[in-house]
Amino acid sequence: MLKTSLDIQLSFFCRTTHQYKNGENPIVLRVVYRNQRSDIFTGLSCPPKYWVPDMYLASPKYKLGVTINRNLIAIQNNALQAFNLLKLSNEEFTIDELVDKIKGKESPPQTILEYIAIKEEELKNKKGVDIAITTWYKYNRTIRYFRDFMKEKKGIKNIPVSKIDYVFIEHFQTYLKKEKKNSQNSATSLLCCFKNILQQAIKHKVIKYNPFVDVSMKRTDVIRDYLEDDEILRLQNLNNLRPELQTKRDIFLFSVFTGLAYGDFKNFNRSHIRQNSDGTYYLHHPRIKNGVLSIIPLLPPAIRILESYSDTGDFRDFSWKVVSNQKMNKGLKELARLAEIDKKLFLHLGRHTFSTTITLSNRVSIESLSKMLGHTTIKHTQIYGKIVARRVKDEMVAVAERYK
Secondary structure, three states, X not given: OEEOOOOXXXXXXXXXXXXXXXXXXXXXXXXXXXXXXXXXXXXXXEOHHHEEOOOOEEOOOOOOHHHHHHHHHHHHHHHHHHHHHHHHOOOOOXXXXXXXXXXXXXXXXOEXXXXXXXXXXXXXXXXXXXXXHHHHHHHHHHHHHHHHHHHHHHOOOOOEHHHOOHHHHHHHHHHHHHOOOOOHHHHHHHHHHHHHHOHHHHHOOOOOOOOOOOOOOOOOOOOOOOOOHHHHHHHHOOOOOOHHHHHHHHHHHHHHHHOOOHHHHOOOOHHHEEEOOOOOEEEEEXXXXXXXXXXXXXXXXXXXXHHOOOOOOOHHHOOOOOOOHHHHHHHHHHHHXXXXXXXXXXXXXXXXXXXXXXHHHHOOOHHHHHHHHOOOOHHHOHHHHHHHXXXXXXHHHHHHHHOO
């Protein structure tokens, strides 16, 4: 046997238990590591009479002997290189992992930046197709914050993914809340993205223990704001607005009367408007976020908004420019000031208003609302039911005072 290292032994032999039709036997590489043995077929073969067992080589008298031996030396060098690379990683490895490395099987990435690069490429290919643009932005923000965390708190750019543990995750979570000023729910959402990035490392045991098991990722209940009827009216009555500001106002009001989210505005067009047999219209729109179909009857104010953006007289031929969410929300801030609304106006507030003031407050069932919002489960819709219940309770306080 060729003793090639203190920890590993490599040798070649001609397997006599198997013979090909041409009379040659397969040449096998035997690997012995920590008293465990594994045989690897080299893809080479030799007639038994030309194999020299003591030399672990083919006889040079054989016409292909020189070529075979040259290939065997290359295979041996490759095996040693694979062994040394695993040794340099300073991680424990088994003979099976060593054999996989010798065979050239791709091993899982070893650093966190490698996993981030894989996720970025995956998201890039799915952006706007299988995942919403907003999801793309959320992952981007997670990765950007993680790089800031590594630079500011760890003083390094990269780290072996195997070294990420519960304490590391907890420190990153604290950084998201304290340094980046994220709320508990926002930090949890970003941490879920980070967990997804590490999913394959956890699955393939590159990270031997799931570091998220002991991390609290519980979301807190939040009071979702919404507009009252009089506030909606004040927005509707704003006159002499700049064209771009008027478009932002109208898109927001369309969200108020339909519950459409920002991501769904980007590809919203005539094909998403259907007509019932009684002549009424409804939106038939798969949500970009989750692919769930939203079916939303079109209220008259929503139709009137679309009519003002149509040159043909058919409201379904509307055309408007939907700017970035950031620019939209900047315009809504100005609109709130002009309409004297003392609330933070942002596009998603339109969806909250549709869920509360427009529907549930007018006795639309929570099951119907869930279908209109395109929620995957009614659990996601029930938050609005809580808001309306609290609203009813507050309104009854005055009644209770009267009947003391």
